[in-house]
Amino acid sequence: MIINKLADIRTSEITPEHIYLARRDFMRGTIASGLLGAATLSSSNVFADSSYSAAENANKGPEWLNQKIAQAKADQQKLTESLTPYDSVTGHNNFYEFGYDKTDPAKKSQNFKPHPWQVEITGAVGKPGKYNLEDLLKGIDLEERVYRLRCVEAWSMVIPWVGFSLASLLKRFEPDSKAQYVSFVTLKDAKQFPEQKSVLSTIDWPYREGLRIDEAMHPLTILAVGLYGKTLPNQNGAPLRLVVPWKYGFKSIKSIVKIELSEHQPQTTWNQIAPAEYGFYANVNPTVDHPRWTQARERRLPSGLFSPNIIPTQMFNGYAEQVASLYKDQDLKKYY
Numbered sequence: 001m002i003i004n005k006l007a008d009i010r011t012s013e014i015t016p017e018h019i020y021l022a023r024r025d026f027m028r029g030t031i032a033s034g035l036l037g038a039a040t041l042s043s044s045n046v047f048a049d050s051s052y053s054a055a056e057n058a059n060k061g062p063e064w065l066n067q068k069i070a071q072a073k074a075d076q077q078k079l080t081e082s083l084t085p086y087d088s089v090t091g092h093n094n095f096y097e098f099g100y101d102k103t104d105p106a107k108k109s110q111n112f113k114p115h116p117w118q119v120e121i122t123g124a125v126g127k128p129g130k131y132n133l134e135d136l137l138k139g140i141d142l143e144e145r146v147y148r149l150r151c152v153e154a155w156s157m158v159i160p161w162v163g164f165s166l167a168s169l170l171k172r173f174e175p176d177s178k179a180q181y182v183s184f185v186t187l188k189d190a191k192q193f194p195e196q197k198s199v200l201s202t203i204d205w206p207y208r209e210g211l212r213i214d215e216a217m218h219p220l221t222i223l224a225v226g227l228y229g230k231t232l233p234n235q236n237g238a239p240l241r242l243v244v245p246w247k248y249g250f251k252s253i254k255s256i257v258k259i260e261l262s263e264h265q266p267q268t269t270w271n272q273i274a275p276a277e278y279g280f281y282a283n284v285n286p287t288v289d290h291p292r293w294t295q296a297r298e299r300r301l302p303s304g305l306f307s308p309n310i311i312p313t314q315m316f317n318g319y320a321e322q323v324a325s326l327y328k329d330q331d332l333k334k335y336y
């Protein structure tokens, strides 16, 4: 199996970002000369890493988005960890609208329609409105961000997102002095999300998340529209999802249709279901355990029976230098 084979490749043997960027430059050339096609790509694929060729077969978004993604600026910060292979990033997901098994999102999201898409921005802003995704992204330059993603269930990945800072978007809507929090809502559509019609579901749909305004405005907080240089696969939250790399994965809400600025802390899905287990803040913290398991360690994917790949969890998921000051007066055991 590809995933197991990739698990054996050591970090020192590959330079993923380098390969990735070189590959992307190659892709740009191909798009420009109109040669894009599976046959051309596989025969000219000089890079051995199969995760990149897997990305070539990704579902293609609309042309305006493909073009924007192809022009994304490369990440300046270099993570030393290997990227998680494309197959794991897109084959092991949490997206409960499609089911509770890790492979359900990939299997059951193939008919999901992320285009056309509208996003409403409302609440404590000077200029509220509802926009087509294409109009929302007008004038916004995309960038690549290679981030760790740490799920509260103690597995993690390293994902090369393509997106833009949430702050750059919010500022255009002119948040006012009452804008202390930002909340996000996923699409509600039982025709497209099989679990939303399930009577047994513990989740009160739609999925909701939220951030404090300083967290939302932090330069590490992005909205992603792609990964691995391609449009976001449906299972990863197409067409637009939040990524907050220093918080547990459940904060990074998928397939967003509404962003609301408010004065009071919003209700969020997992906090509402089990407040003793999932806090509003949900900062990655190896010293505050989940009531039912330790948070001191994580399984970095791909991980198998014989190479579980267990690594220590870092404070704020390794982003302490950038974000610790946001919480300097806060007891992180109380505000978990």
Ligand SMILES: Nc1nc2c(c(=O)[nH]1)N[C@H]1C(S)=C(S)[C@@H](COP(=O)(O)O)O[C@H]1N2
Residues within 6 Å of the ligand: 089, 092, 093, 094, 095, 096, 097, 149, 150, 151, 152, 186, 207, 235, 236, 237, 248, 249, 250, 251, 252, 253, 254, 255
């Ligand atoms: N709408 C929605 N967003 C969601 C979820 C979900 O079930 N529904 N799961 C969250 C959880 S628990 C995690 S770990 C991440 C997983 O993102 P990934 O599948 O792209 O790795 O998405 C988060 N965003």
Ligand SMILES: [Mo]
Residues within 6 Å of the ligand: 094, 150, 151, 152, 153, 248, 249, 250
């Ligand atoms: Mo998660």
